[in-house]
Amino acid sequence: MCGFTACITALHGQNHVNGDSKSTAEGLRSRLAASLEKINHRGPDASNSWINPDNTVALGHCRLSINDITPSGRQPLHSDDGEIHAIVNGEIYDFDRLRRECETQHGYKFSSESDSELVLALYKIHGAPALFEHLRGEFAFVLYDEREGSKRVIAGRDRFGIKPLVYTTANDCLLIASEAKAFLPMGWKPEWDVGAIADAGWMFDDRTLFKGVKKLLPGYWMEITEEHGIQIHRYWDAEYPDKTQKDDRTIDEMVIGVRQRLVEAIRLRLRADVPVGIYLSGGIDSSAVAGIITHLAREDQVRIGNEDSNAATKVACFSVRFPEESGYDESSIAERTASWLGVDVIKRDVNEASLAHDFVNTAYHCEHHHFDLNCVAKFALSSLPREHGVKVVLTGEGADEHFAGYPYFPPEFLRAADLGLPDSYLAVNEKERKEMQCAADAEMKAIWRNIGANGDTDSNDFSNSLLAWHPQKDVFASWVRDGDLAKVDCRKVIHDSYPSDVQQKMKSRWHPLHTAQYKWNKNALANVLLSCLGDRTEMAHSIEARTPFLDHHLAEYVNNLPPSVKLSYTPVSEKSNADHGPVWKESGTALQSLTAKWILREAVRPFITDELYRRKKHPFLAPTKWPIGGPLHRMFERLLTRDAVEQLGFVDYSVVEKAFKQGFGDAADSRSFRILAYVGAWVSLSQKLGVARAEA
Numbered sequence: 297m298c299g300f301t302a303c304i305t306a307l308h309g310q311n312h313v314n315g316d317s318k319s320t321a322e323g324l325r326s327r328l329a330a331s332l333e334k335i336n337h338r339g340p341d342a343s344n345s346w347i348n349p350d351n352t353v354a355l356g357h358c359r360l361s362i363n364d365i366t367p368s369g370r371q372p373l374h375s376d377d378g379e380i381h382a383i384v385n386g387e388i389y390d391f392d393r394l395r396r397e398c399e400t401q402h403g404y405k406f407s408s409e410s411d412s413e414l415v416l417a418l419y420k421i422h423g424a425p426a427l428f429e430h431l432r433g434e435f436a437f438v439l440y441d442e443r444e445g446s447k448r449v450i451a452g453r454d455r456f457g458i459k460p461l462v463y464t465t466a467n468d469c470l471l472i473a474s475e476a477k478a479f480l481p482m483g484w485k486p487e488w489d490v491g492a493i494a495d496a497g498w499m500f501d502d503r504t505l506f507k508g509v510k511k512l513l514p515g516y517w518m519e520i521t522e523e524h525g526i527q528i529h530r531y532w533d534a535e536y537p538d539k540t541q542k543d544d545r546t547i548d549e550m551v552i553g554v555r556q557r558l559v560e561a562i563r564l565r566l567r568a569d570v571p572v573g574i575y576l577s578g579g580i581d582s583s584a585v586a587g588i589i590t591h592l593a594r595e596d597q598v599r600i601g602n603e604d605s606n607a608a609t610k611v612a613c614f615s616v617r618f619p620e621e622s623g624y625d626e627s628s629i630a631e632r633t634a635s636w637l638g639v640d641v642i643k644r645d646v647n648e649a650s651l652a653h654d655f656v657n658t659a660y661h662c663e664h665h666h667f668d669l670n671c672v673a674k675f676a677l678s679s680l681p682r683e684h685g686v687k688v689v690l691t692g693e694g695a696d697e698h699f700a701g702y703p704y705f706p707p708e709f710l711r712a713a714d715l716g717l718p719d720s721y722l723a724v725n726e727k728e729r730k731e732m733q734c735a736a737d738a739e740m741k742a743i744w745r746n747i748g749a750n751g752d753t754d755s756n757d758f759s760n761s762l763l764a765w766h767p768q769k770d771v772f773a774s775w776v777r778d779g780d781l782a783k784v785d786c787r788k789v790i791h792d793s794y795p796s797d798v799q800q801k802m803k804s805r806w807h808p809l810h811t812a813q814y815k816w817n818k819n820a821l822a823n824v825l826l827s828c829l830g831d832r833t834e835m836a837h838s839i840e841a842r843t844p845f846l847d848h849h850l851a852e853y854v855n856n857l858p859p860s861v862k863l864s865y866t867p868v869s870e871k872s873n874a875d876h877g878p879v880w881k882e883s884g885t886a887l888q889s890l891t892a893k894w895i896l897r898e899a900v901r902p903f904i905t906d907e908l909y910r911r912k913k914h915p916f917l918a919p920t921k922w923p924i925g926g927p928l929h930r931m932f933e934r935l936l937t938r939d940a941v942e943q944l945g946f947v948d949y950s951v952v953e954k955a956f957k958q959g960f961g962d963a964a965d966s967r968s969f970r971i972l973a974y975v976g977a978w979v980s981l982s983q984k985l986g987v988a989r990a991e992a
């Protein structure tokens with residue numbers, strides 16, 4: 297994993313960049329170095345740059361050495377004929393097989409043992425977009441092809457958006473980087489995109505919080521040529537079966553299919569020239585990863601990173617420990633899982649003082665606001681592996697998305713019969729399914745209210761689940777609330793973010809559960825969970841996280857499963873008294889009668905404890921109730937002064953004042969606390985990046 301920055305001015309023979317003294321190669325190289333220094337946390341092991349002879353294409357890279365830690369793995373990389381150049385962030389899996397194929401079938405000559413060099417080889421052999429068919433993993437890259445007749449720049453991003461790629465223009469240059477802060481030394485003057493903030497577009501389309509800064513969407517690639525300028529293409533998208541199509545596979549076949557693909561995805565992600573660890577929570581997802589890793593090491597002698605195959609008991613698991621009284625701590629379950637597996641678990645204590653200490657830095661690294669302090673806890677957790685000599689961790693992200701683990705999926709599952717399994721109980725008993733659907737909607741609304749969600753929680757539109765954490769209009773200044781933006785329907789913003797062919801499939805072909813999963817994966821997963829709870833907080837501490845549940849071979853198989861094996865009907869006679877944690881507190885018999893991620897539970901049962909097999913999903917959230925006068929209260933008071941908030945230009949300070957009065961203490965209102973979190977992140981970014989005040 298690494299960071300990169302690129303500056304592109306023209307693809308013809310100009311010998312200048314901006315027409316001034318800064319256009320010299322020396323000046324450009326200096327700005328590239330300063331740009332890379334802004335994102336040095338992504339790659340502290342080495343940095344380097346390459347500029348073409350006429351100074352029109354400049355590529356810079358900072359390296360986190362994982363595979364081929366020798367100098368030969370340094371970037372920018374160059375093809376065997378010296379005519380194609382690339383900067384790559386990420387990991388390409390199945391590296392050994394692909395390398396042999398490129399060498400033996402196509403005669404490509406590799407100059408390193410780095411998996412990143414595959415991007416060059418596959419592009420030279422197959423071109424674009426064909427190379428993406430062969431890329432398995434998480435990646436973002438920029439590639440310059442200077443061959444005569446095919447001169448162009450290519451930029452690509454992985455299928456789920458695990459790795460970031462943003463771009464903008466400044467001083468007549470196209471700038472591309474891993475993080476927006478890298479643009480600052482290249483002449484970028486940050487301004488707020490108030491429209492993208494107010495209508496939630498930063499979460500749903502290609503906009504960001506900053507005016508003129510866009511992100512390349514997951515599964516897309518960018519092509520830049522002199523003839524056509526910038527063109528954006530889609531190379532991959534999720535697909536689901538027709539809702540009327542019967543699935544003829546047996547349940548056992550499906551369970552084995554999931555198990556085989558998950559084990560393979562994990563096995564491929566254990567290859568590294570450095571130690572590999574695991575982020576372990578109290579849930580089934582990360583515990584299954586830990587269980588499969590120890591099984592592969594002990595039974596199949598699979599090497600874990602650079603450790604010997606007999607070192608399974610040396611696998612380090614890292615966990616967050618919240619204060620026990622908060623109700624959000626899962627570290628004791630993680631400890632029992634580690635004990636059962638015979639591996640070590642190392643805990644990071646996250647308390648009020650540490651959350652207050654890390655808040656501003658977390659916002660700076662994430663480059664967007666967030667509704668919860670769980671991202672601050674993830675920031676703290678990610679400092680732990682490096683302290684113990686570990687650069688790579690495997691995580692459980694993506695399981696809830698593909699196996700329908702979140703509590704807002706059941707109402708969508710119940711919205712229509714599953715004709716993929718027409719003999720399943722709820723497909724046969726239509727009346728009971730409809731009654732459960734109404735009940736599940738009501739229970740989900742109660743859950744949203746209980747945990748302080750915003751938005752129209754009284755509506756049954758799934759878009760409202762996507763908007764549950766979007767700041768309400770009263771947070772914004774009057775010119776935002778009452779101006780043209782007040783007329784914007786955020787649900788239309790969501791709808792318009794999907795390609796027209798996908799909209800048609802949602803309308804006529806896909807089961808409602810699959811439509812909901814697609815929406816969540818394209819919006820919240822890509823732009824929030826894989827950002828502030830993924831890459832940004834991990835790479836802030838130079839940690840590479842690998843996500844086997846987001847292996848696209850596994851995901852495509854799971855997407856093609858019928859809804860009823862993801863959410864299985866398991867009736868209960870009355871509301872359970874079991875401790876389901878803070879999120880499930882308001883659930884009733886409808887939600888408790890559906891076993892989330894059922895087929896995943898069956899697939900990984902040999903690798904997890906009985907406790908985890910039977911446990912409900914507990915989302916990774918941080919507490920929202922904290923005392924008046926405590927570290928968080930004092931931190932927000934220092935941060936959210938009237939001057940600091942009014943300098944934003946788009947926030948109503950009176951709302952912040954009110955949130956201070958209602959957001960702390962024994963009777964704290966979760967919504968008020970979340971307002972302080974939103975505005976606190978904006979102020980942090982304003983001050984650290986020097987964002988100009990927004991004007992009406």
